[in-house]
Amino acid sequence: MLFGLPFTPEQQLIQKTSAAFAKDRVAPGAADRDHSGRFPIQLLGEMAALGLMGIKIPVDDGGAGADCVSYALAVYEVSRACASVGVTMAVCNLAGDILSRYGNEEQKKRLLWPYLEGKLGAGTFCLSEPHSGSDAAALTTTAVRDSDTWVLNGSKQWITNGGYAGLHLVFVKTAPEKKSHGISCFVIERGTPGLVVGKEEKKMGLKGSNTVQLHFEDCRVPAKNLIGELDRGYAIALAQLDGGRIGIAAQACGIADAALAEGAKYANTRRAFGKTIAEQQATQFAVADAAVDVDMAKLLTLRAAAAKDAGSARTARESSMAKLMASEAACRVADRMLQVHGGNGYVDDYPIERLYRDARVTRIYEGTSEVQRVVIARDVLQA
Ligand SMILES: Cc1cc2nc3c(=O)[nH]c(=O)nc-3n(C[C@H](O)[C@H](O)[C@H](O)COP(=O)(O)OP(=O)(O)OC[C@H]3O[C@@H](n4cnc5c(N)ncnc54)[C@H](O)[C@@H]3O)c2cc1C
Incomplete structure (x- = not known):
């Protein structure tokens, strides 16, 4: 990225690994992905095998255990070849980071490890909604407790990887009267009843990355899928x-x-x-x-x-x-x-x-x- 800077041997290794992956596997299909609007799912497995799905996640949690400079170098190299693959990878890392930093041991074992092994596909970060973007705390998707589940209702907008992701990190209001202090984070798995993939956006660019609406229609999420503390999302x-x-x-x-x-x-x-x-x-x-x-x-x-x-x-x-x-x-x-x-x-x-x-x-x-x-x-x- 900036040659001549004193990168550590580990940072150099990640930069070289990412540059080789970008050159051999990402650059050749960049124009095709732009025309077809399709992301080749097999690239996710290849990223996982190289440790590029959880670059900053500690080794003890199944990640590559690298630092943020390494992460920046990797995203830079892949995006230089194809920005659509770059953002897909960046969002996958974001989702994994949340599970690693805020998830409990049971959640990590059940979801994070298989995710980083490439068994669950992509991850998402679901904050934006049709009527709240910059003012993210104004989100209106709700979760209401019902025995050992939470029932979600509402819609998320602009969700990168949303059409095919295996894991969704979703921010919802659990105490609407408390505004930003009443938002919680849940992890939701693909196939959960009531989780509906909506319209796929026809974008000006980044056409090879998937961007969709997600709807939650009485979507029942097990209470054990709450990430971190209630209302602290x-x-x-x-x-x-x-x-x-x-x-x-x-x-x-x-x-x-x-x-x-x-x-x-x-x-x-x-x-x-x-x-x-x-x-x-x-x-x-x-x-x-x-x-x-x-x-x-x-x-x-x-x-x-x-x-x-x-x-x-x-x-x-x-x-x-x-x-x-x-x-x-x-x-x-x-x-x-x-x-x-x-x-x-x-x-x-x-x-x-x-x-x-x-x-x-x-x-x-x-x-x-x-x-x-x-x-x-x-x-x-x-x-
Ligand atoms: C391709 C794509 C992928 C995305 N992926 C994701 C994703 O994976 N997950 C997710 O949660 N979101 C995602 N987003 C949503 C993105 O983060 C929002 O679009 C962004 O935060 C802006 O919100 P908005 O579109 O609602 O614009 P608005 O908030 O409605 O803003 C409209 C305009 O008003 C300006 N504005 C707003 N508030 C202020 C202020 N206080 N001062 C000055 N100007 C202001 C903005 O700068 C902007 O110019 C994605 C968006 C796109 C286009």
């Missing part, structure tokens, strides 16, 4: 988003790097006015600005990951800065490099068209750019 969601944003920042770095490489390659071959367009100073300035953007994004992303690894209790400011910078940079770089392609940038004969579309959502999910600014400003003004 919102703190889990916030803590996980803090780390999740580093993942999306790493994804954006991967997209930006791929766009810059495509732009440079094209500029060196396309000729205009008797020389390559790379020899035109205007192109050189666009490439230089894009390269600075890419490196700023990588530095902030690695700083946020390193802060997490250093044990900072909350790294909201660092994570939000990384996510804001990297996502905005990815869109700027993809736009500039599409311009370098001229008309060829506007058709799907060249990867830059897909990269441009894939970059856009990084400014929206896991908190919009505006929400990142709210988080950063709050931290600065309270300091």
Whole structure:
């Protein structure tokens, strides 16, 4: 990701493993996945075998036991090859992290271990709803206790991996009158009666990743599937988003790097006015600005990951800065490099068209750019 930095041998191993997986197994199908809108499920098993489903999860819980810098390097490498696979992997890690950090031993044995072995398929993180996104605490899906089960009713929106996932980490109101202090987290298995997969979204980009609505219609979830303490789920969601944003920042770095490489390659071959367009100073300035953007994004992303690894209790400011910078940079770089392609940038004969579309959502999910600014400003003004 940033060569020359003093990565540990373990970080280098994960980066190399992810880069090889990305080159051999992910990059070759990127254009096909974009056209078909289908995610090849067998890739999940391959990720699990390489330890990429639970990169930060301790070895004692069945994970790879690596650090957050390693996680960022892995998401970066895979996203550079295909952002759809990158986000699928990032969300799978997010779901596993919740089970590892907040689940009890019975839940880990029953669900986390098989999940990390690739036996349960993908995981999801179900927070957003049709009428609550940035204002996540306004969610209205409820769970009401009935003997040894909880009965869920409501709908979740924009759920990545939702169409085929084996495990769903779902945030619901268990005490609506207590607002954000009345939200709990449940793990729900595929096939639970009352869990209905709804509309699949037709997205502008990331077409190879699955995004659906999920409906809960008197969905009965065993009480033993409560994750962490009752009514304390919102703190889990916030803590996980803090780390999740580093993942999306790493994804954006991967997209930006791929766009810059495509732009440079094209500029060196396309000729205009008797020389390559790379020899035109205007192109050189666009490439230089894009390269600075890419490196700023990588530095902030690695700083946020390193802060997490250093044990900072909350790294909201660092994570939000990384996510804001990297996502905005990815869109700027993809736009500039599409311009370098001229008309060829506007058709799907060249990867830059897909990269441009894939970059856009990084400014929206896991908190919009505006929400990142709210988080950063709050931290600065309270300091
Ligand atoms: C492809 C895709 C995949 C996704 N995957 C998941 C997933 O797996 N799980 C999940 O839970 N969610 C997921 N999301 C949802 C995503 O996190 C939300 O879309 C995002 O948080 C924004 O919420 P919203 O769409 O409701 O926009 P809104 O909250 O309605 O915001 C609309 C606009 O208002 C602005 N705004 C809102 N509040 C403020 C404020 N206080 N100050 C300034 N501006 C503000 C926003 O920045 C935005 O520009 C996904 C979304 C997409 C598009």
